[in-house]
Structures are given as C-alpha cells and as structure tokens.
Amino acid sequence: MKTFQLILALIAVSLLAATAIFGEEKRPNILFIIVDDQSPQDLKVYNPSSIQDTPNIDRLAAEGMTLDAAHHMGSFSGAVCTPSRHMVMCGRTVWHLPNAPKAKDTCPPNVIDNVMAEVFNRAGYDTMRTCKKGNSYGAANEKFSVVHDATKRGGTPETGSAWHGDRVMDYLNERESSGDEDPFLIYFGFSHPHDVRDGTPELLEKYGAVNHTDREVLPALNEKQPALPINWLPAHPFHHGHPGLRDEVKVSGVWENRDHATIRNELGREFACNEYIDIQIGRVLEKLEAMGELDNTYIFYTADHGMAIGRHGLQGKQNLYEHTWKVPFIVKGPGIEGGSRADGNIYLLDVLSTMCDLSGLEIPGTSEGISFKPVLMGEKEVTRDVLYGVYNGGTKPGMRCVKKGDWKLIKYDVMEGEVRETQLFNLAENPEEYLEQH
Ligand SMILES: [Ca+2]
Ligand SMILES: [Ca+2]
Secondary structure, eight states, X not given: OHXXXXXXXXXXXXHXXXXXXXXXXXXXXXXXXXXXXXXXXXXXXXXXXXXXOOHHHHHXXXXXXXXXXXXXXXXXXXXXXXXXXXXXXXXXOGGGSTTSXXXXXXXXXXXXXXXXXXXXXXXXXXXXXXXXXXXXXXXXXXXSSEEEEOOOOSSSTTTSHHHHHHHHHHHHHHHHHHTOOSOEEEEEEEEEXXXXXXXXXXXXXXXXXXXXXOTTSOOOOOTTSOOOOTTBOSSOSSOOSOTTOHHHHTOTTTTXXXXXXXXXXXXXXXXXXXXXXXXXXXXXXXXXXXXXXXXXXXXXXXXXXXXXXXXXXXXXXXSOSHHHHXXXXXXXXXTXXXXXXEOBOXXXXXXXXXXXXXXXXXXXXXXOOOOOHHHHTTSOSXXXXXXXXXXXXXXXXXXXXXXXXXXXXXXXXXXXXXXXXXEEEETTTOTTOOOTTO
16 A cells, blocks of 8 residues: 555656646757867867867767768858858858858848847847957847957957957856846857967967067977877968968968978967867856756857868868868757767758757748757768868859768869869878878
C-alpha cells in the first residue's frame, strides 16, 4: 500500500513539474558574437598547432558545436565586411542584397522590415547591439533598441575590445537591476582583430609582437611570436586582380612586406587582439552564468570573414582560399551536444533563419537563408551539398569558387583577361591548399 501511495505522489509531483516547465516555457536568449577579420586557422579549435590562447572560445566549443565548413558567400567590393554584414542581418544571398550592384532588380524594398533586430523586436525580444561603426548595414543596425557602436582598435581598455565588452556588461547589469525578464538578443560585435592591430602591452609581450609603425625597418623576430603560417609564400604566384588594394599594400605594420619578421609580428598582433576579445567574452559568459541565463542562451561565435596575413603570399581578405573564405563558427545552447562537430556547409546568411528557428519565430520571407538547426541538433551533417564564393571587388569578372564534397575549384579572370587561372584542390588531401610554389 505504502509503495502504491508513493508512486501516486511521484506521478503528481512529476505532472506539477511538467506544467511548471511547459506553462512558463521561457524563450531562449541569443548572444551573437562576431569579430572583424579572423581566420579560423588562428584558433586552436580549428588548428591544434596554433599557440593562440582563447580559453573562453575553447569553452564555447567544448560546450557546443563547431562547424568545419562555415563560409561567407563573398563580396562585390574591396570592403568585404560590408556585404558580409548585410548577409548576416537580412539572410539574403550576395547578389540579392539591398546594396548589391543590381539591387533594384534583385532585392525587394521591404527587406529592411525583416532584418534581424526588427524580427526579434516584433516577437517581444529586447534587442541590443555593440559593434564597430561603418562598413556595415547601417539601417539594419539602427533597428536594435539599444545601440552602442564605435570603432575601437586601440591597445587600451577604453580604445580597444574592452569597450565593447563594457557595453554588454552595462546592459546585462541594467537588466538585472530592473528585473527585466523578457528574452534578449544581444549582437556582441568587435572592431578587432581588423587592423590596426594594436594589442595591449601585456598581450603583445605574450606573443612577442610590437605595434610596428616604421616602414623603413623590419620588426624584430621574437621566439614568442606565432610561427609562419604553414602555407605562407613570399608572394602570390599571379596577380590577385585588384591593383592598389588597401589590404594588400597599405596595412600599417605590413605594407607590401611578406618577410618572416613582418608576418610573424603581424600574426602576434592579431593573436594579442584575439585574446583580448576572448577575455571580454569570458566576462560576459560569467555574468550570464551568475544571472542564471547561461543555460537558456544560444551563443554564436563567428567572424565576418577570414584573413590571409602571409598565407599564399597574401595579406588581406579579398581571396577565396579557405583561410579567408571560411569563417570560425561555434554555437552553444539548449539541445546542442557539447564538444560536437559537423561540416555544416553553411553561409553566414543562414544565421537569421537559424536564429528564428531556434527561438520559435517565423522565418521572414525575404530571408534566403536555410536554418541549420537540424545540424546543430545532430540530425544532419550538412545544410547544402554545394557552396559558392565570389570576390570581384577589383577587376572584372573577378574570382569565383565552388566546393562540393572534398573538391574545390577556384577560377580567376582578372586584369582585363591577362590573368586567367584555375585551381583545383582536394581538400581532404590538401586542406592547406598548397600550390606548386609551396
Ligand atoms: Ca571584416
Ligand atoms: Ca524588456
């Protein structure tokens, strides 16, 4: 009899608990972290031989899923950031963006009513953003209820990444003191590690780098600096197709130099900036944990595109090699298995649809992105079979690439037909995309 009563009591308690959980059903928060110009190859989670210290990004990977084939679709402008950030905000493919060359024919005017912040505002989310200013989708950025944008690329807390960290910390502190219970979407953007890569003195010291400013001399080599990238070349074997391109010739500290000392120093600066970003992420994770919100928050970590810094003899972001076309992409949150990996085969333009899907919101009709929630939940390995990329911000028609399975093809038709090249890589056998010059 006693056992029977106990069973009844247990059933009653379980039913009550279930009602409590499903009755309230708190919608998930979203923390979207996006850094400016970071190759996945910088990070240990993608490149175990990297000396980059990022314990908080590593923690996100350990508690979430890392995607090995996340890409940005490309750019029709030297300012690769700009289309990339448009794609994130509205979920449209590169030629269908509101700022695309033929936007009048390819993009409906109501896209601005269906950008990330607007969709979440309508659903009753509190929306907040901090990021760099410029080279972005200004009209979409303004839709966040709280906006703190400024370009912070200095080597002090006030002039560097800590400034963005402070804005998110202030916002969370205010929510906490006002007892705000609405779900939130925080767009946590950074201005670094985009050049000028001025690190803090302590972190520069850690990576053996200096904020090099004198064009007339080379920076000193230092054993603490990151090694030369494995696919470094002293020069790209043919013209990349964009004469006078700022990123290839004018970046302070590098200019047109591709020697060991310059590249290792610049990578050291990049690593110092990356770690300073990681420290800011750590502060925010700790705060979310203290507020009891961490487990109900989907946290995305990515970059607007990758970066060469000496790889293949290039310096900038205007190429379609994996170090630059690919982006780091990690997601942690409810239902995602810790320490998991998948190729994913996603674009940054899939982010908006995925955020909606994870939050139970309707995906706006203007978004061409595909939700990769099934990948995150371990139900699928890939979202697409084939991925495409473009860069044609210089001479036309420019570069195109296509990737299917292990194979990737890049075509160059630049410099008024003077450079017509084709590269075919088997990425399983040659993930670094070595050329015959390597
Ligand atoms: Ca960028
Ligand atoms: Ca609120």
